[in-house]
Amino acid sequence: MGLFTQGSAGVPPTLINSAHSLHTIAQRIIQYATAQQTFWTTPRQSPQNPQVRTTPQNELLALHKRQLATLAAARANDGTLSPASKQLIDTALQYPTLAERENTFADGARPGVYPLTVDDGTERGALLAGTFLITQTDGSFATEPTWPKGRSLSLGDSHGPVVLYTPGEGFEEFATPAQARAALAKRLDQGGVNAELLLQTLPLALQNRAEQPSGDDLTLRIEPLTADVLAEGIPWMLKRQQEEINKQLTETLTAATPGNPLTDPTSTQAIDDAADWSYQLDSSNALLAYHAKLIEKQQPEWLKNLTPAQEAIFLNLERSEKKSTDALLPRLQKIPSLSDFSRDRMNEAIKKLYPTAQIDADKLKVQIDETTIQDNSTDFLIADLAMSILGKHITTSSEQKHLSLTDLALKNPTGFLPRSVKKTTTLTLTLPLVDIKGNPIPDSNGKPIILNDEQLKALINTADVGGQYDKLLKKELAPDAPSDLREAWKSNLSDAMEKDAFLAQLSPTAYKEQAAEDKSSKRAAQWVTAILDHPNPANRPKVDGQSIIANALLDYGQPIHGVLVIGNKVDSSLVLYTPKAPDGIAFREVADQKAMDALLKKDEWKAYIADRKSPVNKDDVAKRNEAIRDIPNNPFTVLSPDKVLDIAVKEIKVAFGGSVLKPIEGNVQDHLYQQNVQMIVDKADHQSVSSAQVAQQSFINKATFGVEVGMLFLDFLPGVGKAARTGTHLSKAALVALRTNRKLLPKLISKPGLAHTIHVDFALATAGIKGVRAAPLRPVFRSSTTTSAPVPRQGPSTSTGTPSAPSSASASTSSGVTTAATRPSTNAAIPNRDLSAYTVPNEVISGRPLRPDGTYNVGDNWYVRFTDSTGANGVYQIDSAFHARSGQVNIINPNAPATASRSSRTVASLQSAGNGEWRINQLPGGRRGRERKQMHEWPVNYTDYLLSGGLDMTAAGVNRRFATRWFREGANESYVNQALAPTPRPNMPAITPNASPGELARELLRTSNGIVFGEQHNQIATNVMLIKNMQAYADEGVTTLYLEGAEWNGFTGYTADEISRIPPQPRNRIYKPEVPTRENVLAAAQQHGIKIVGIEHEHLTMHSTRPFDDDVANLRHTTDRLRELNYFASKVIQQTPPGEKWIAVVGRRHMNTTQGVPGIAEQTGAISVGVYDATPGASSVAVKHTGPRPAPEERLAANATVGDYQVHQNVDPYLKTP
Incomplete structure (x- = not known):
């Protein structure tokens, strides 16, 4: 066992002969964190100014300030930062301490600079290191008293405008401190990379506690530091660095792994990563945020002025694209990259020769000795004679290189170099075999194994990396067969094209020609819609009487992958689809093919086309x-x-003569998939040389086609690729990986934020083309659109879980208090607030003074006095005093385990009443921070958006198609959720024999909140039953009758004047002319205080603008009609306020599950009742269904008996006499 140096390219690890034992080395490594602190705080000669001695910490601070000043100057220069904000930043950097600012600026006209803190259980909280807020004023007054309330400020609506700086977002401008706090709180609540970047500036223990800090924990008041805010933050960051190092060292040294963990490269790399904390100060993410601002500024004006409805549609389309990308990525990640495949193949090949060897082909370094003999003869006798005399007729050169076995296998050097009568090159390969720790692998005689040239070539030839990888790709990507990956790719393609099509439709310049028939949109937009909705030409509708054709684009005989040209056989104009185009425009209309060729001849388009052609074989x-x-x-x-x-x-099969359009005969999506698969295979092929190719042709130098190995699957993603949207950030892991090895980029593509921050188009960059848009077109959003969605009425079964807007806080001891509590409790909405069970003995605070903030401090615990609804004044423990200075505290259960989450321990939220008195806040809800507030964020499904008061986007034809798509996505998601977790339905009670319809209703409404009545539309039994039993429904608490055929127009209900808008029921010749109608039902309902609410939508379920033939097919209860109405009706019904009951009248097919579509009763958890005309002469009767039910997956027969119960209603008075 020993210590080795870390190897580098071409240099293997070498053994270190250390004079110290491993134990001593381990002890010294443990002391590393302390040594780090000493390093940063020990003065030394400044590299920038040798005359000055200063600490590295101060040098780092000075460098960071220069970064901030440069960033502010750059943003002010390009207009992404206002002059007022630039002045505030300059002031903060020039006068960093409180004393400097107070000595320089007059009272009442002085900017403030403040740190921001988070509740950590202490009074002052933990610092968000590196984050600070600059305010226009600091709360001082020009007249005495200067500081009537001290130097702290409430984060309210005064003292603005303000500038917030965070390492993740850089400088941000807000009108008020309250808005800045709200933005920061939102990031903490939403989670992801943005929250991680903030949490990583806190103490490690605080970030890693069971319940991470949320927006609720962010300070409500700010206080200035006497020292420099930035200078104060750096020691906090260094302290966090020490915590990370100690944590990683502890894990490494206590790991139950064989051998010394400190010699394991993975462990040492983990320690290095823990020590790397530079990303918090290097402004990487601040520069990304700056880049995003620049992109927003450069967007065309029409993208800055979209309506809220258009912004909402785009957000949904973008969400769909991301969702399908997320579904596609795991399928692609199952396919190894070419380099990983090569490594694994070579590892297997060596294991066959040396079964006990533990090797890694990435770390095995092959030595390549290259000797070149050059014949410099010119065929001129005199010249050749002169070179012979000078000894230059034949020259020899040699070079030694090192290459990993993985990379060598991709080159497959088993053949010969290209022939040349003038030059001969000889390669000699040798490979010393070492294990994963760098130790030589011995042979049976104990000598190190060194593979020679012939052995290596035989090994690589047998492994055949290139040929086998081609086979793997063709098998996994299955270009000619259905597969899950293929369908996921097509779904992602569809979502990406839909988003691009929407932006093109909004663009004032993308499309030109008007349509001849449908004037609601441009002709080109209708062409695109025809292709997107009907990728198969067999059922594609015509536009203006012409068939729409999708063409592949060929350039010099080669297909341009991913590009489409749409047109017809009559008009000269074309629609060019170019995803991730140089100018960001995916769909555009061009006058003719000549105009298209002129566009594609521009330099940036030449590079674009070249990047989308398969490399020449x-x-x-x-x-x-x-x-x-x-x-x-x-x-x-x-x-x-x-x-x-x-x-x-x-x-080479190159065709000349410009572009060629080749009609796509089959499904457009399948064609594009096959095209992309071929592109991937070709690019992979050009990054390897198969053994079969070696056999056919002497080994040639690798062509410079294609991209990096890992970039192959980036190109394969329709919705991400090399130019993706802005607005997200890089985590520490992503930044470290990108710095360490750019080839890791594809492995991190699924990491939050990483793929979306790649804006550079590599083909354009390497071509040296300037002034080309690298990021795609994207709206510049209003804050109202991106921060919150409309809030639906809260119902018992609402699938989105979006809560209703909270009411103002009210007090139990006084009125008029409207400040929201910091952590509303789930119990806070209960009127009776008897909290006596949570009191602690008075002796706990005995002898402790009342603090100015109204709390008592005993050790690490905090308490308040409070009088609950019992009238008894008691002592209660609170979670912390952090928010007490802002007048807010939370009572906790003192008996709950200390390890329990803070939200589960919280039993009530209190608001200060002054003088040490507290009153209760009765806010609904109670979910903390991230869990609560995330419910208000996008995405929201279209139906919830609409039912909560959002603008109906289907009213405008230009938006209708996209809103309908949004609606159907919500329906599909709802049906998936229903299949996974069906809505519970009540037990079906028994009823007495010969029960009347009214008795049935009373019994069922005592069991369920709702009844779905299923009728045959041309029978009058339902109308008769409803009118006769309206009193029974009202007696049982029914407030709403939901009706098929009636359009939803809000929840206020139809009036007598509006009832005529409901289509009449089909006439039936068996009845007399005068029969009960819906108008009569409305009159009876209104008489009993029951409102009628529609459950149809003009465009989403009724499709009032659809062609007649399609509409007839829909009304005949196709599966689409079932899915649309059942879903929309269920969502409307689910908005019924808690405590209220309802009845619904629909066709029998919509009542229960049929044709595989869950019925309204199944989706709402209600009871279904089929309603029939009774046999002439028979009495009205209700029965419980006992026989077999129709098969839920089959179409319902016209004479089927349906429902959990049936009502047979006597209609004799209305029957014609036989």
């Missing part, structure tokens, strides 16, 4: 080279261009 390249060599040619004569072109056409 290496065998074809080799054939071209051989063909050129075989041409008899004078050495002094240049090969004629026409001859070169002729060879290119024949051997």
Whole structure:
């Protein structure tokens, strides 16, 4: 056992002969954290100014300040930071201490600089190191008293505008301190990378506690430090660094692993990563945020002025794209990268030869000795004679390189180098075998094993990495067969194209020509819709009477993968689809093919096209080279261009003459999938050389086609790729990985935020093309859209769980208190607040003074006095005094385990009434921070958005298709959830024989909150039953009658004037002309205080603008109609306020599950009752269903008996006389 140096490229690890024992070394490593502290705080000669001695900590602070000043200057220069904010930042940096600011600025006109803290159970809290707030004023007054309330400020609506700085977002501008706090609290509540970046500036124990700090824990008041805020933050960061190092060292030294863990490269790397805390100060994420601001500024004006409805649709489309990307990624991650595959194949090959060897092909370094002999003869006698005399006729050169066995296997050097009559190159390969710890592997005689040239070539030839990887890709990606991966890819493609199509439809310049028939959108938009909705041409609808054709684009005979050209056979104009285009525009209309060719000839488009073409086959390249060599040619004569072109056409299959459109005969999505698979295989092929290729052709130098190995699957993702959206950030792990090895990028693509921060288009960058948009088009959102969604009415079964808006706080001892409590308790909404069970003895605070904030301090615990509803004044323990100075505390259960979460221990939230008195806040809810507030965030399904008061986006034709898609996504998700966790339904009570319909209703409404009545629409039994039994429904608490055929127009109910809008029931010739109608039902309902609410939607369920033939098919109860109405009706019904009961009238097919679609009764957890006309002469009667039920997966027969119960209603008075 020993210590080894860390190897590098071409240099294997070497043994260190240390004079110290491993135990001594371990002790010294444990002292590393202390040594770090000493390093940072010990003065030394400054590298920047040798005349000055200063500490590295101060040098780091000065560097960080220069970074901040530069960042502020750059942002002010390009207009992403206002002059007022720039002035505030300059002031904070120029006058960092409280004394400096107070000596420089007059009272009443002085900016404030404040740290921000988080509740950690102490009075002052823990510092969010590196985060600070700059306010326009610091609360002082120009007249006496200067500080009437001290130097602390409430984070309210005064003292703005403000600038907030965080390591994750850089500088942000807000109108008030309250807005800045709200933004910071939101990040903590939402979790993810943004929250992680904040939490990692806190003490490690605080971040790792059972319940991480949330927005509720963020301070409500701020106080200035006397010292420099930034200078104060750096020691906190260094302290956190020490905690990370100690934690990792402890885990490493106590790990139950064989051998010395300190010599394990993985362990040492983990310690290095723990010590790396530079990302909090290097402004990486602040620069990313700055980049995002720049992108927003550069977006076209129309993207900055979208309506809230358009922003909401985009957010949903983006959410769908992300969701399908997340579904695709795990399937792609099952396929190893080419380098991983090569490593594993070579490990297996060596294990077959040496079964006991523990090796890693990535760390095995092959020595390559290359000798080149160059014949410099010119065929000129005198020149050649002169070179012979000078000894330069033949020259020899040699070079030694090192290459990992993994990389060598990709090159497959088992053949010969290209032939040349002038140059001969010889490669000699040797490989010393070492194990994963760098120890030589001995043979049976104890001598180190060194594989020679022939052994290595045989080993690599047998492994055949390139050939086997091609087979793996074709098997896993299955270009010609259905598979889960294929369907996931097509779903992701569809989502990406839908989002691009929506933006194109909003763009004022993307489309030009008007449609001849449907004037609601441009003709090109309708072409795109036809392709997206009907990728298979067999059922694709016509636009303006013309068939719409999707074409593949070929450039010089090669397909441009992912690109489509849409048109028809009549019009010259075309729609070009270019995902991740140089200018960010995916769909655009061009006048004709000539105009398209002109666009594609621009430099940036040439690079774009080149990046989307499969690399030329290496065998074809080799054939071209051989063909050129075989041409008899004078050495002094240049090969004629026409001859070169002729060879290119024949051997490389290059076609000339510009772009060619090739109609896609089958499914467009399948075509694009196959195209992308071929691209991936070709690019992988150009990063390896198979043994079969070696056998066909002498080994040639690797062509410079394709991209990095790991980038292959980035290109395969329709919705992410190399240009993705802005607005997210890199975690510490992501930054460390990117710094360490850029090839790890694809492995981190599924990490939150990483894939979405890659804005550089590598093809354009390497081409040196300037001024090209690297990020895609994306709206610049209003804060109201991105911060919260509308809040639906709270119902007993609402699937989204979105709570209703909280009411103002009220007090148990006085009125008018409206400040929200810090941590509302789930018990806080209960009127009776008897908290006597949670009191502690008065002796606990005996002798302790009442503090100015109204609390008592005993050791590490805090207490308040409070009078609950019993009238007894008692002592209660609170979770901390952190928010007490802001007038808010939370009573906790003193008997709850200390390890329990704070929210579970909280039993009530109190508001200060002054003079040490406290009153209770009765806020509904009670979920803490992240769990509570995340419910208000996007995404929200369209139906909840609509039912909660959101704008109906289907009203405008331009938005209707996308809103409908959003609606259907919500329906699909709801049905999946229903299948996984069906809504519980009540037990079905027995009823007395010959029970009346009214008796049945009373019995069922005592068991269930709702009844779904299923009717045959051309029968009047339901109308008769409802009118006769409306009193019974009202007596049992029914407030709402939900009705199929009636459009939802809010929850206030239909009026007598509006009832005429409900389509009449089909006429039935068996009845007399005068029969009970829906108007009569409305009158009876209103008489008993029951409102009628519609459960249809004009466009989502009724499709009022759909062509007649499609509409008829829909009304005949296709599966679409079942899915749409059952879902929408259930969502409407689920908005019934708690405590109220309801009845619904729908067609029998919608009542219970049929054709595999869950019925309204199943989705709402209600009881179903089928309603029938009774046999003439029979009395009205209700029965419980006892026979077999219709198969839920089959179509319901017209004469089927359905429902948990049936009502047979006598309608004799309305029947015609036979």
